[in-house]
Amino acid sequence: xxxxxxxxxxxxxxxATTRDDLQDEDGATxxxxxxxANISHSRISRILKTLVxxxxxxxxxxxxxxxxxxxxxxxxxxxxxxxxxxxxxxxGLSI
Amino acid sequence: MEFLLENILNLxxxxxxxxxxxxxxxxxxxxxxxxxxxxxxAFFSISLGFFVIWAGYMTEDFVIKSGTIERWIQTLxxxxxxxxxxxxxxxxSIKSFFPKSSYFRSVGILPLFLVSSVQLEHIFRSVSxxxxxxxxxxxxxxxxxNKNKGAISVSIGLSLLxxxxxxxxxxxxxxxxxxxxxxxxxxxxxxxxLLIPVSKVPLTRIKFxxxxx
Numbered sequence: 001x002x003x004x005x006x007x008x009x010x011x012x013x014x015x016a017t018t019r020d021d022l023q024d025e026d027g028a029t030x031x032x033x034x035x036x037a038n039i040s041h042s043r044i045s046r047i048l049k050t051l052v053x054x055x056x057x058x059x060x061x062x063x064x065x066x067x068x069x070x071x072x073x074x075x076x077x078x079x080x081x082x083x084x085x086x087x088x089x090x091x092g093l094s095i
Numbered sequence: 096m097e098f099l100l101e102n103i104l105n106l107x108x109x110x111x112x113x114x115x116x117x118x119x120x121x122x123x124x125x126x127x128x129x130x131x132x133x134x135x136x137a138f139f140s141i142s143l144g145f146f147v148i149w150a151g152y153m154t155e156d157f158v159i160k161s162g163t164i165e166r167w168i169q170t171l172x173x174x175x176x177x178x179x180x181x182x183x184x185x186x187x188s189i190k191s192f193f194p195k196s197s198y199f200r201s202v203g204i205l206p207l208f209l210v211s212s213v214q215l216e217h218i219f220r221s222v223s224x225x226x227x228x229x230x231x232x233x234x235x236x237x238x239x240x241n242k243n244k245g246a247i248s249v250s251i252g253l254s255l256l257x258x259x260x261x262x263x264x265x266x267x268x269x270x271x272x273x274x275x276x277x278x279x280x281x282x283x284x285x286x287x288x289l290l291i292p293v294s295k296v297p298l299t300r301i302k303f304x305x306x307x308x
Contacts, residue, residue: 008128077126083296084122088130090245090292092237093186095128 027067105149112142144176245292255285
């Protein structure tokens, strides 16, 4: 059965992908993020817009297309996310 | 003996609730998670509830010196704790705690004004027991899903608090028996069990919000 993911977990997955899975420093394309984070194009577009406006991701213009790279704030958020996921897990909850 | 245990219990309850509440608040400020917000309200309520009872005992012992704590203070403290237990249970997806009908919703609180504070204490203790038992079962079920060992400790903690509430409520039947001191010892054990896994969360590596530093 497919696992239900909270909005927070999807954000965590996107940030983790941009931090851990990239081979180069150019950032990730939307297509790559859709495949890795397993999320629809319309939904990821809204989330990416929010993450860029919050300063968690940096949007780079690369040969006419957008690429996304995690920012320092995004790294700190991701660290806090993992810590408090563990905290909430102790109570049997998801953040 | 009972007075000493009561003081130890309420002081530990206040400190444990405050510690977990602050940790949940830091988490909420850093992630914006609604779950952590509910846990913040839950543990600050539990902490405040224990503090109210502790302050009541201290006031009685050093100022009023009547020999017994004012009943309404104890009832108020237990009521505030019950709110905290409700938010823990609510976090486990209690969606409809109150009746849906607006008529019942408007008069649902009426019985609280028609009963004495002793009866209110019975009601709050029994509601707390149900909420704690629900939280303990849900936490144990989540352990079966994710195998997080901390969930066992929290589940045991909530179970011990539930058992303590039950024995505290049942001690009304046998007022001078050992049941009430036992219930307090069990609740102290429950609070310590709650704190154990939370104390292992590595907060030191997190860069906190500027307001919280």
